Amino acid sequence: MIALIFMIIFFIMIIRRDVFQAIADPTRRQIIEKIAAGPMNLNAIAETFDSSRQAISKHIQILTECGLVVVTQKGRERYCEVCLEQLDEVSDWVSQSKKQWLHRFEKLDHYLQDLKTKTQDDGNH
Amino acid sequence: MIALIFMIIFFIMIIRRDVFQAIADPTRRQIIEKIAAGPMNLNAIAETFDSSRQAISKHIQILTECGLVVVTQKGRERYCEVCLEQLDEVSDWVSQSKKQWLHRFEKLDHYLQDLKTKTQDDGNH
DNA sequence: GATAAGCGCAATCATTTGGTTGCGCAAGTG
DNA sequence: CACTTGCGCAACCAAATGATTGCGCTTATC
Incomplete structure (x- = not known):
């Protein structure tokens, strides 16, 4: 029971952005499509787009906020992986x-x- | 030739609106849910929301632009029907x-x- | 130890979005 | 015919969005 409440709190804290809104942007959809096959380094993702690294970083942040992407730090690199549940x-x-x-x-x-x-x-x- | 290009730009801008973008807004999703059961008068839809009639009208315009809603004029009333294909x-x-x-x-x-x-x-x- | 690579954060900016108000027009109603 | 109803259009406004630039912090490489 307590675990359930904590789960809910966790969800509220982490999932604080609308999934519908997250996939509304075509760039974000492309990012998802790219890393659906496998995790990618943030810079590697950014290089496949015309816009700057920071712009892509922001998109990934948004995707992370609604749980569509999980980022794992590994040395100085950050591997981005999708979680499409x-x-x-x-x-x-x-x-x-x-x-x-x-x-x-x-x-x-x-x-x-x-x-x-x-x-x-x-x-x- | 120039006219053709303008036509294409017009087509892309006016006729083709992104469905993902259309359903990104929670109010628009609610509108869809409401008229999924059956067509509704525009005013009737607006009355179920807190915001003004014009705001709802705008939302319906957006939904129409991407083909999610079809509006039929009937006298002075406009019946809004969904087309969720x-x-x-x-x-x-x-x-x-x-x-x-x-x-x-x-x-x-x-x-x-x-x-x-x-x-x-x-x-x- | 100097340098480069990978990345976040803050400031800034143009554009879009979602909403409001005011006005006017056409279709019904008394 | 006067009046109400249903609605679009235009002007306007605040907030959000998407992108850029500059800076600085780690982590790896020479």
């Missing part, structure tokens, strides 16, 4: 919304079928 | 990235198993 929040929301949306069509379908049978009943009078 | 772009990206990420673990797993069998071989010497 947090993306479940995104796909969950998408599937949930789509489900509701499709459900609407189902209801409409029922309505149209009801209408059809009723019209047929009227025709039988 | 565009969200596939999001879930596709998520699943693609996660796939790559999990693939990495698989490779690591193979490596560890290789290491294990080799150690066992060494032990058999």
Whole structure:
């Protein structure tokens, strides 16, 4: 029980940024795609982009704040690794919304079928 | 020729808005959730939020620009309906990235198993 | 020990975003 | 016809965002 509370506190402290917001930026998405295959040195990531190292560093900080990236210090280098479990929040929301949306069509379908049978009943009078 | 370039720029700027960016805002996500069940009048949507009608109108404009919402004029009212097929772009990206990420673990797993069998071989010497 | 590499932090800046208010127009309603 | 309702548009504003530059601290290399 206590452990659960600590877990929650931990989550609140670490995960303090919106995942949706984090993946809104195309550069950040590219960073994720790059290090999805394997961890990379921060400088190595920055070199593949046009913008400066500091800009990329900031992006990675944002990704770290929502738990999408984990950084491990190793000597003077910092290895960035993705942890894409947090993306479940995104796909969950998408599937949930789509489900509701499709459900609407189902209801409409029922309505149209009801209408059809009723019209047929009227025709039988 | 110049006109064509301007057309392309226009297309990129106006028609094509990033879906990721559109769903980055929590208010817009709430709007989507609200009208996922069925179309709503613009004013009706706005009334469920604290912010002004114009603010919501702007959000819906953004959602329209990336095809997530379709607006139908009906007399003086505008009915807003979602069209969540565009969200596939999001879930596709998520699943693609996660796939790559999990693939990495698989490779690591193979490596560890290789290491294990080799150690066992060494032990058999 | 000098130098270079890898990186964070703070200051700064232009642009974007999310919101407001005021106005006006067209569609319904008394 | 006067009035209300539903809504877009434009102007405006504060805050956030994305990027840059300059500086300084470690850690590795010569």
